[in-house]
Amino acid sequence: MQCCIFSLTIQMLATEKIKSIAIELGADRCGIASTERFDEAPIGFHPRDVYSRCKSVVVFLKRMPSDVIIAENPVVYTHTAQLLYDALDKIGLSLCLSLEKEGVHAVPVPTDVPYLHWDAENKHGMGIISMRHAAYNAGLGILGRNTLLINRELGNIVYIGAILIDAAVDPDSIVDEFACPPNCNLCIDACPVEALDSVTVNQKQCREFSTLEHPRGWDIYTCSKCRQVCPLRTGKC
Numbered sequence: 001m002q003c004c005i006f007s008l009t010i011q012m013l014a015t016e017k018i019k020s021i022a023i024e025l026g027a028d029r030c031g032i033a034s035t036e037r038f039d040e041a042p043i044g045f046h047p048r049d050v051y052s053r054c055k056s057v058v059v060f061l062k063r064m065p066s067d068v069i070i071a072e073n074p075v076v077y078t079h080t081a082q083l084l085y086d087a088l089d090k091i092g093l094s095l096c097l098s099l100e101k102e103g104v105h106a107v108p109v110p111t112d113v114p115y116l117h118w119d120a121e122n123k124h125g126m127g128i129i130s131m132r133h134a135a136y137n138a139g140l141g142i143l144g145r146n147t148l149l150i151n152r153e154l155g156n157i158v159y160i161g162a163i164l165i166d167a168a169v170d171p172d173s174i175v176d177e178f179a180c181p182p183n184c185n186l187c188i189d190a191c192p193v194e195a196l197d198s199v200t201v202n203q204k205q206c207r208e209f210s211t212l213e214h215p216r217g218w219d220i221y222t223c224s225k226c227r228q229v230c231p232l233r234t235g236k237c
Contacts, residue, residue, distance in 0.1 A: 014104075015170040018058055021098050025091045027060035027161070028154060031138030031172040038137065041130065044117075047164050050128050051107045054164040056171065057129075058095065058106075059138035061149075062088055064157040066234050069224040074212070078221045081159070085112045088161030096163055109134075109162040123204040131160040139172030144180050145198040146187035146226035152178055155235035156227050180232070187226040196226060 015032055022030035035054055038046050047054040068080045092108035099106050109129055117126040132149045135141060141151040141158075148156045152175070188196045195205040210223035227233060 014167060015172075017102070018095075018099065018104075018165075018169065022058065022060045022091065022095055025094050025098075026062070026087060027091055028063050028158070029140055029151060030058065030060040031135070031140040032169055033057045033059065033134060033137035033139070034168070034171045037171070037174075038129070038133070041133070042126075045126060045129055047129055047134075050109070051164040051166075053105065053166040054107075055168040056165050057134050057138065057162055058165055059131075059134045059140055059160060059162045060088070060091060060095075061135065061140060061151060061154065061158040061160055062091075063154045064159065066155075066157060069157060069227050069233075074220050074222045077224060078219070081221060084159040088159055092161045092163050099163075099165060104165050104167045106163045106165040109164065111159065111161045123207045125203065129162070131162060134162050135160045137174065139174055142175055142179055144187065144230065144232065145185065146196060146230060147199075147201045148227065148230075150180075150230070150232050151235060153235045155233045156230050157233060184231065186229040186231065190225040190229045192223065192225065 018032065019030040034056055035047050047057050062084050064080055064084060068077055071077060088111040089108065096106040096108050109131070110127065111131070115125060115127045132143060132147070135149045136143050141149045144150045144156060146156070149158060149160060150156045151158050188198060193205040193209045195202040210221060212220040212222050214220055
């Protein structure tokens with residue numbers, strides 16, 4: 001019995017230490033999920049398919065400034081999103097190196113690209129794990145009808161990073177104390193190409209409308225209606 005209590009204490013201390021390091025590195029929020037919560041992931045996209053030694057997934061968020069997605073020029077949204085992707089990837093790399101010094105081995109998950117799965121005909125891509133499901137499994141929020149993660153305090157203007165670690169540490173509880181407002185379909189109704197059905201997003205319809213391929217080789221994100229109209233966009237729920 002004493003051994004079990006000691007092991008649980010070590011787990012909780014490890015959990016808090018990992019979160020503390022992530023916050024010190026610049027994350028706004030951090031949560032942890034056990035790999036068992038990913039058992040319904042498609043074949044090839046479970047954390048252990050990426051890193052066979054994985055026992056826990058550490059997930060962290062960074063918030064976008066609230067008015068970025070309502071700026072009239074889409075370059076602002078595009079530029080800020082890229083800065084957040086880079087910042088999260090750097091946090092992930094630094095967190096892996098910091099934990100390695102503590103005897104915990106880890107690998108970073110790309111926040112955006114690269115990934116292997118791409119269905120060109122349907123413009124359907126899949127990251128090496130689902131970041132939004134990872135964040136949900138780590139207790140960092142709910143999945144809204146717009147398919148986006150919604151954090152209670154930060155809203156839906158958050159971007160997600162993650163690392164896979166070889167230590168089984170105490171996971172966070174899945175969020176169940178708040179949800180999208182009853183009968184709210186603002187995001188679904190606002191989508192200009194009807195790409196949302198409250199469960200998933202039709203990536204072909206969404207990408208063809210919301211991504212402008214600039215002649216000089218970069219992409220511009222031209223639509224964020226599903227984020228904009230959400231009553232939980234900036235949290236405070």
